Amino acid sequence: MAKLDQSNSRWQRFLDNDIVYSFFTTPGAIIAASITFIAITAAFAAPLIAPYNPFDPAQISLWDGKLPPAWSDGGSSAYLLGTDNQGRDMLSTILYGGRISILVGIAAVFLGMLLGVTLGVISGYFGGFTDTVIMRIADVQLTIPGILVAILINGIGRAALPLELREEFAIYVVIVAIGLTDWPQFARVARGATLVEAEKEYVQAAKLIGLPKITIILRHILPNTLRPVLVIATIGLALAIIAEATLSFLGQGIPPTTPSLGTLIRVGNEFLFSGLWWITLFPAIALIILVFSVNLLGDWMRDALNPKLR
Amino acid sequence: MTNLLEINNLSVDFPSRRGQVSAVKKVSIGVAKGEVLGLVGESGAGKSTVGNSVINLLEPPGHISGGEIIFDGMRIDQLSNEEMRKIRGAKIGTIFQDPQTSLNPLMTIGKQLSETLIETLRISGASAREKSIELLESVGIPYPETRLDAYPHQFSGGMRQRVVIALALAGDPDLIIADEPTTALDVSIQKQILDLIKSLCKQRNLGVIIVTHDIGVIAEIADRVAVMYNGQLVEQGKVTQVLQKPKHDYTKSLISAVPSGDQKLNRFTVVDYIDGSEEKVSMKNVGDHWLSKNKTSKTHDIAVLVKNLSIEFSIKKALFRKNRIFLKAVDDVSIEIMTGESFGLVGESGSGKSTLARLIAGLYKPKSGDIQIFGHNVLQKSEKTKTSLIRRKMQMIFQDPYSSLNSRMTVEDIVSEPIRFHRSTGNAIETATVVRDLISFVGMPSTSLKKYPHEFSGGQRQRISIARALASRPEILICDEPTSALDVSVQANILNLLKDLQEELNLTMLFISHDLPVIRQMCDRVAVMQNGRICEIAETDKLFDHPKHEYSKHLLGLMPRMDLFRL
Amino acid sequence: MMAPLLLEGSMFYFILNRLAQALLVMAVVSAISFSLFNFVGDPVNNMVGQDATREQRIEIRQQLGLDDPILVQYQRFMLNVAQGDFGLSYRIKQPVSQLILERLPATLELVFASAVIAVLIGIVLGVYTGIRRYSWVSKIIMSVSLIGVSLPTFIIGIGLIYLFAVHLRWLPSSGRAGVIELGGWKTSLLTIDGWRSIILPAVTLSLFQLTMILRLVRAEMLEVMRSDYIKFARARGLANRAIHFGHALRNTLVPVITIIGLNIGGLIAYSVITETVFQWPGTGLMFIQAVDFVDVPIMAAYLIFVALLFVVINLIVDILYFVVDPRIRRGGS
Numbered sequence A: 001m002a003k004l005d006q007s008n009s010r011w012q013r014f015l016d017n018d019i020v021y022s023f024f025t026t027p028g029a030i031i032a033a034s035i036t037f038i039a040i041t042a043a044f045a046a047p048l049i050a051p052y053n054p055f056d057p058a059q060i061s062l063w064d065g066k067l068p069p070a071w072s073d074g075g076s077s078a079y080l081l082g083t084d085n086q087g088r089d090m091l092s093t094i095l096y097g098g099r100i101s102i103l104v105g106i107a108a109v110f111l112g113m114l115l116g117v118t119l120g121v122i123s124g125y126f127g128g129f130t131d132t133v134i135m136r137i138a139d140v141q142l143t144i145p146g147i148l149v150a151i152l153i154n155g156i157g158r159a160a161l162p163l164e165l166r167e168e169f170a171i172y173v174v175i176v177a178i179g180l181t182d183w184p185q186f187a188r189v190a191r192g193a194t195l196v197e198a199e200k201e202y203v204q205a206a207k208l209i210g211l212p213k214i215t216i217i218l219r220h221i222l223p224n225t226l227r228p229v230l231v232i233a234t235i236g237l238a239l240a241i242i243a244e245a246t247l248s249f250l251g252q253g254i255p256p257t258t259p260s261l262g263t264l265i266r267v268g269n270e271f272l273f274s275g276l277w278w279i280t281l282f283p284a285i286a287l288i289i290l291v292f293s294v295n296l297l298g299d300w301m302r303d304a305l306n307p308k309l310r
Numbered sequence B: 001m002t003n004l005l006e007i008n009n010l011s012v013d014f015p016s017r018r019g020q021v022s023a024v025k026k027v028s029i030g031v032a033k034g035e036v037l038g039l040v041g042e043s044g045a046g047k048s049t050v051g052n053s054v055i056n057l058l059e060p061p062g063h064i065s066g067g068e069i070i071f072d073g074m075r076i077d078q079l080s081n082e083e084m085r086k087i088r089g090a091k092i093g094t095i096f097q098d099p100q101t102s103l104n105p106l107m108t109i110g111k112q113l114s115e116t117l118i119e120t121l122r123i124s125g126a127s128a129r130e131k132s133i134e135l136l137e138s139v140g141i142p143y144p145e146t147r148l149d150a151y152p153h154q155f156s157g158g159m160r161q162r163v164v165i166a167l168a169l170a171g172d173p174d175l176i177i178a179d180e181p182t183t184a185l186d187v188s189i190q191k192q193i194l195d196l197i198k199s200l201c202k203q204r205n206l207g208v209i210i211v212t213h214d215i216g217v218i219a220e221i222a223d224r225v226a227v228m229y230n231g232q233l234v235e236q237g238k239v240t241q242v243l244q245k246p247k248h249d250y251t252k253s254l255i256s257a258v259p260s261g262d263q264k265l266n267r268f269t270v271v272d273y274i275d276g277s278e279e280k281v282s283m284k285n286v287g288d289h290w291l292s293k294n295k296t297s298k299t300h301d302i303a304v305l306v307k308n309l310s311i312e313f314s315i316k317k318a319l320f321r322k323n324r325i326f327l328k329a330v331d332d333v334s335i336e337i338m339t340g341e342s343f344g345l346v347g348e349s350g351s352g353k354s355t356l357a358r359l360i361a362g363l364y365k366p367k368s369g370d371i372q373i374f375g376h377n378v379l380q381k382s383e384k385t386k387t388s389l390i391r392r393k394m395q396m397i398f399q400d401p402y403s404s405l406n407s408r409m410t411v412e413d414i415v416s417e418p419i420r421f422h423r424s425t426g427n428a429i430e431t432a433t434v435v436r437d438l439i440s441f442v443g444m445p446s447t448s449l450k451k452y453p454h455e456f457s458g459g460q461r462q463r464i465s466i467a468r469a470l471a472s473r474p475e476i477l478i479c480d481e482p483t484s485a486l487d488v489s490v491q492a493n494i495l496n497l498l499k500d501l502q503e504e505l506n507l508t509m510l511f512i513s514h515d516l517p518v519i520r521q522m523c524d525r526v527a528v529m530q531n532g533r534i535c536e537i538a539e540t541d542k543l544f545d546h547p548k549h550e551y552s553k554h555l556l557g558l559m560p561r562m563d564l565f566r567l
Numbered sequence C: 001m002m003a004p005l006l007l008e009g010s011m012f013y014f015i016l017n018r019l020a021q022a023l024l025v026m027a028v029v030s031a032i033s034f035s036l037f038n039f040v041g042d043p044v045n046n047m048v049g050q051d052a053t054r055e056q057r058i059e060i061r062q063q064l065g066l067d068d069p070i071l072v073q074y075q076r077f078m079l080n081v082a083q084g085d086f087g088l089s090y091r092i093k094q095p096v097s098q099l100i101l102e103r104l105p106a107t108l109e110l111v112f113a114s115a116v117i118a119v120l121i122g123i124v125l126g127v128y129t130g131i132r133r134y135s136w137v138s139k140i141i142m143s144v145s146l147i148g149v150s151l152p153t154f155i156i157g158i159g160l161i162y163l164f165a166v167h168l169r170w171l172p173s174s175g176r177a178g179v180i181e182l183g184g185w186k187t188s189l190l191t192i193d194g195w196r197s198i199i200l201p202a203v204t205l206s207l208f209q210l211t212m213i214l215r216l217v218r219a220e221m222l223e224v225m226r227s228d229y230i231k232f233a234r235a236r237g238l239a240n241r242a243i244h245f246g247h248a249l250r251n252t253l254v255p256v257i258t259i260i261g262l263n264i265g266g267l268i269a270y271s272v273i274t275e276t277v278f279q280w281p282g283t284g285l286m287f288i289q290a291v292d293f294v295d296v297p298i299m300a301a302y303l304i305f306v307a308l309l310f311v312v313i314n315l316i317v318d319i320l321y322f323v324v325d326p327r328i329r330r331g332g333s
Helices: A002-013 A016-026 A026-046 A089-128 A130-141 A146-160 A163-199 A201-208 A213-249 A261-270 A276-303 B047-056 B080-088 B107-120 B125-138 B157-169 B186-202 B215-221 B237-243 B248-258 B353-361 B383-393 B411-422 B429-439 B446-450 B460-471 B488-506 B516-522 B542-543 B550-557 C010-037 C044-049 C054-064 C069-082 C096-131 C138-148 C154-167 C193-225 C229-237 C240-278 C281-292 C296-325
Strands: B005-014 B019-031 B037-042 B063-071 B093-094 B175-179 B207-212 B224-229 B232-238 B302-316 B325-338 B343-345 B370-372 B394-397 B474-482 B506-512 B527-532 B533-539 C180-182 C185-187
Touching: A002 B429, A016 A026, A016 A276, A026 A089, A026 A276, A089 A130, A089 A213, A089 A261, A130 A163, A130 C010, A130 C154, A130 C281, A130 C296, A146 A163, A146 C281, A146 C296, A163 A201, A163 B047, A163 B394, A163 B474, A201 A213, A201 B394, A201 B411, A213 A261, A261 A276, A261 C240, A276 C138, B019 B037, B019 B047, B019 B063, B019 B125, B019 B207, B019 B224, B019 C180, B037 B047, B037 B186, B037 B215, B037 B232, B047 B063, B047 B175, B047 B232, B047 B446, B063 B460, B093 B325, B107 B125, B107 C069, B107 C154, B107 C193, B107 C240, B125 B157, B125 C154, B125 C296, B157 C229, B175 B186, B175 B343, B175 C296, B186 B207, B186 B542, B186 B550, B207 B215, B224 B237, B224 B248, B224 B506, B232 B237, B232 B248, B248 B488, B248 C154, B302 B353, B302 B506, B325 B343, B325 B353, B325 B533, B343 B353, B343 B516, B353 B394, B353 B474, B353 C185, B394 B460, B411 B429, B411 B460, B411 B542, B429 B446, B460 B488, B474 B488, B474 C138, B506 C154, B516 B542, B516 C185, B527 B542, B527 B550, B527 C240, B533 B550, C010 C296, C096 C193, C096 C240, C096 C281, C096 C296, C138 C193, C154 C193, C154 C240, C193 C240, C229 C240, C240 C296, C281 C296
Parallel strands: B019 B232, B037 B207, B037 B224, B093 B175, B175 B207, B343 B506, B343 B527, B394 B474, B474 B506
Antiparallel strands: B005 B019, B005 B063, B224 B232, B302 B325, B302 B370, B527 B533, C180 C185
């Protein structure tokens, strides 16, 4: 009795404050949130803060190609992190590349979330045959690891496009491929949360009031399922950024004309053996820091939102 | 005589970011061999914390901040973990609340027993097996030798708690601490387990501490009782003395708040000792209020008519329907509830009483049978709109105050939702007025409206639930164990509120409970349910004084011994 | 008595249910594979090239039976697949099944080596960090593991190549060396050269799954350590050893089996990336090249082959689950 009361009422009573409190007392969470925020801002503000526009041929000179970082021998102060084989400023390409990576990641997670949460809530609330069909599809897809599904959907998408459109639409194909890969996770979590919530007595009370199903789902159930979905979305963002980078690294993703971080690493990898380490290393570090801080944020969120771990 | 266990001035603190929380403040109690000490208090009183301190298993960051614990002449509160481990099991046995979760699900009970025996008694595997059989026999498990290889899930709840008791006894301890040992069990099994603990205590000359919130349990088993309130010991003494002539105000009000099964009282005695006791409900002229308009019940004598209602749930799936196993949760039930009447439904868990309530409310669809509300057959599909109008006249108060309110909505949104949805007021201003009235009818200040459910206690939430139900202007109110999750002192307040509302609004009430005294106080007529069937329907006083059906007699026989603590 | 066999909770019902699900997966995957032929690219173009005449095209269409009704084509496809015939690769013009079989040992050995690394180290570290939750070592392991899940596999590969192959020159940077044929199975695990060449790819492939297993085992362990029966075991005076390994680990094992099953599936999937980074001549590398060239027969065959592997792994996991947990074994309470 007493135990239940403590964990339940005290937890719920101070719930919102406790999350804020936990955030400001967890250094990891603050660092992660700051880096994520800075990375996203920097990426979106790339055209404003990048020293060069790497896609403007007028600003690129092959003579400046393959310059090492500014602090190395032969480096130029004009290019802080050096230049790539085509003479593009590494710092600028990383900022622009990070923008593509984050955009693709967010769009893909959003797509997966929209699809997954919709199907999951429908599945959990209505149950029966609808539930069986949706969850069986999710199960079948979950049997096969995500990255393989993404490669496949991406491959089919590219092959289905006419050659001349492939580069132009590559980014959308990648977003759809990763989004379609993500949805079963969201569907499972949303369904689970819906099943729990739908059993709760406030939903039964809402039914007794006579509210239509759609109102019950949207006003009562959906807001109460968002917490676990948010955790999955954060961790999913990290995974989506990795997935995009992996596709691009395999040459299946974003083309080198508008490179993402993954594309930059792929291009740089060809020069690694000839000692031009900075062309690979800096985009790789940028990618790792980005993914790590998003993961750290997701990790903290999962602990902070899970009353059992406190 | 020196006590087996002596706790002197024990204090336990739980540091939190909002400062130290003192869960236990300077508590001194003792227990002798062959004696059962009851430690009683409401939730948050610190009674379980005392028990956990003795075996040094406080949940971190809780720690003993003062006082001493002396066991068998030795101070044990300062022992190291390893020294304490040798005392746990071998000297002090523990029984926890829930037998469902106390046993390792992947290990046979024989293995769990012999493992404990080998560790505490240092005996061989073969003699451990023999001793296990003995132990199981002594706690009343039939055919113990055949049950050794069974897994916990193959035992019923009561049997599992017997296994837990056998495990607690395995190390041949001198002291047993039982933390709410019967709370998770059905009434009829509760009594058996309490009897078992009591007889083991006398046979083996054990000291026993029973931690409980239930005065009935204390009356049943304890020799002496210690009453805790808010971390402090308010009173202790012999059971007869404390229950019959309580000295402290808190004990007095706690005892008087326990509903009586012997006689019908007009109102429940309210515990007024508790700080910030909820204000008295003032309902003037409710009869002229918005709430009382739009009645349909005036022309019908029978509010709810249930005819041959049945529902079944499949509990085992199989490929072919004929192989499936169904549980008849409600089996051919017929009842009539008169308009303005308070109709009780009593039974143990699993008897189908909540399912029946949900069937009547329309949350489940029956397999067969009829339900008529104010003469209208609500199961007929052809008259959907009329049905939904009638349905709205029926609202429900649920058992669990923590899940019955949407935690994402303010109290105002929760209470006003039915009004806004049904457009039952003229405009937003009127809605706001009505909501404020409703919240004050249930005894809550209007400042509550802007708050969220998690800011309220269990009792207050139950009041908000009642306000929400009233907002649909119900004429029939179904109360499904509305107070079983609440402390006795809060229970009295809520039950009085329900009584007042019923009188003022002339509500028809279906009141479901497993608690016979509560039923006696609340209801005009009662139906007794067992295994999905109705055994007996009678007027409340008749049922309590002259039960006809065997099962009714059995249930009544299990009522706590109130004679012990009536003045 | 037939009835008890078909009840939920009986082994037979359970496996039958799982088999039905497995068949469903295979049906869906084979349908997708089949539709690849029809919707991705033009098979005739792939066979004869862009400049074939109209008549040639019609003739080939008839030869391939592309004008038959779609269900007839699907039936033919399935019959061929059942016999292991996936047709000829568009690019290499060799039987696909033969190509896959040639490259299978390389992939399976890589996955096996990685699985051993990931499962062993992952479980040991997971149990340790679960028991010693507040120790410094645990905190360091957990921080490192978070970096581990944040490192894309290909970056780990590139990093290891740069460090051990380019910089230190201790190990080869790519390829599979020291291959010996042993009864039709080409193994690289019997020679020093073979071991040297598998170390880097195996470590690369295992790292991500290792951290996942570690974190999940730890989470399960913490969950179990909070349970009432562990508290009750403590209250009975059992030794820490018995509590940790007798009670906690055993209960952790049930979900961990599922996790390991999923992770072996993950290893197969990520072998595509590892094989690309290290130019490891396995099926994954072949698949990614096939995707590049829209070599549909190889894509379709790989898909079916991988799905079959996953289905088998999942089936084994389910049966293990059944063996470990008496609650499933003897029906619910």
